[in-house]
Structure formats: structure tokens, C-alpha cells
Amino acid sequence: MTQEVDRCRAALERAAAGAIVAFVSSGDAGVYGMAGLALEMAATQPAPVSIEVVAGVSAAHAAAARLGAPLMLDYACISLSDLLVPWESVRRRLEAVAAADLVVALYNPKSTKRVRQIEEAAQIFLRHRPGSTPVGLGTAVGSPDERILVTDLGHFLHEDIGMRTVVIIGNRSSKCLGQWFVTPRGYSL
Numbered sequence: 710m711t712q713e714v715d716r717c718r719a720a721l722e723r724a725a726a727g728a729i730v731a732f733v734s735s736g737d738a739g740v741y742g743m744a745g746l747a748l749e750m751a752a753t754q755p756a757p758v759s760i761e762v763v764a765g766v767s768a769a770h771a772a773a774a775r776l777g778a779p780l781m782l783d784y785a786c787i788s789l790s791d792l793l794v795p796w797e798s799v800r801r802r803l804e805a806v807a808a809a810d811l812v813v814a815l816y817n818p819k820s821t822k823r824v825r826q827i828e829e830a831a832q833i834f835l836r837h838r839p840g841s842t843p844v845g846l847g848t849a850v851g852s853p854d855e856r857i858l859v860t861d862l863g864h865f866l867h868e869d870i871g872m873r874t875v876v877i878i879g880n881r882s883s884k885c886l887g888q889w890f891v892t893p894r895g896y897s898l
Contacts, residue, residue, distance in 0.1 A: 713743060717750045724758045737765040741788055741816050769814035772847025772875040775857045777889030779845055779877045783811050784892075789826040790817035796826065803830050807837040812883060812892050815876040827876070831866055834878055838862055845877040845890045846870065859890045 720732040734742035744762045751758050773780045785806045791799060806813050813834075818827045834842070840863025848856040848871065860868060862878060870876065883892040 737767040740767040768875045771850040776845035779890045781892045786814045788816040803833045807834045810880045812880045818876045819870045843879040843883045843890045848874040
């Protein structure tokens, strides 16, 4: 973290010198990853560099698959990090998504220095949804440290949440079916 620009610069310099470079980002490089920064920086270079962005599996999609099917209907992804986006902008996005009854996947929910953002997000969603709304927590999905938990909006803040956790908050139709967290699309059953 915080070395992204240096990593991009080094990769672009090597590519400009003729090397074939693989610039790896976790998850999907185009979803809170490094693809956008690399493309922006490449656009400022005097000589064009050939770039291919390869799709990966986003943290939200990996967590959703382990939780069941919480992203079956319209949803949004919002990062709670205020390092690059002012918190007031993030807050407005949270309010809009909560009011629109969209499922939301929250990235970068909490760090050792940044704890109030996830608490404020919970308060915003609790103004629009009942405390019984399902919430899924996927931490370090796909790694040996993976933790998957389904809880609810009224209690999820009591769980272990960190920077490697994706928090998925359901909408008013989301439900738990046994161990699975599901947001129905509306099919007649």
C-alpha cells in the first residue's frame, strides 16, 4: 500500500525499454486495482506502451460466491477508504445506495487507524433497512486465512473486520436460506 505510483512507474519504464512486464494486482485489476493507474500513467508517456488488462475475480464476487448469491440483483461497490476520495463524497454515495435499496459490497471497511467509517456506514444503512438485514463478511477469500460469516446489519460491527474484509449488506429482499445469503431476482416460484 502507498507504493502504487512507484510500482506503476517501474513497470512502465521496463515496458518502454522493451521488456514484457506482468504487473500484478490482487482481485480484478480494474476493480479497486492497479489497471486504472497504469493506464493513466501510460497516457502521459511520450512513447506508447502496449497494455493488456486481464480480468480477474473481484473480492466482492469471490466473497459473494462463498456466501451464496447476495449479488443476484442490482448492487454497488463502495470503498470506505478516504485516502483518495473525501469522506463526504463516500458518505453521499452510501446514502444514495442505502436509499435506493441496493445491495452494497463495501471495500476497505476498516483499518487500525480508520474505524469510524464502517460505523457511520452501518448507521446510514440502519436508517433505511431493518437490523435483521443479512450481512456477509468475506475476509481474505481464497487464501489460507479465509473467513466467511453471515450475520445481520444490527450485529455485524461486533465481528472481526479488517482491510481484507469485504462487507456485503443485503437489500430489503435479501434473506438467509440455511447457510446461504441470497438476494432474490424476483422469479415466481
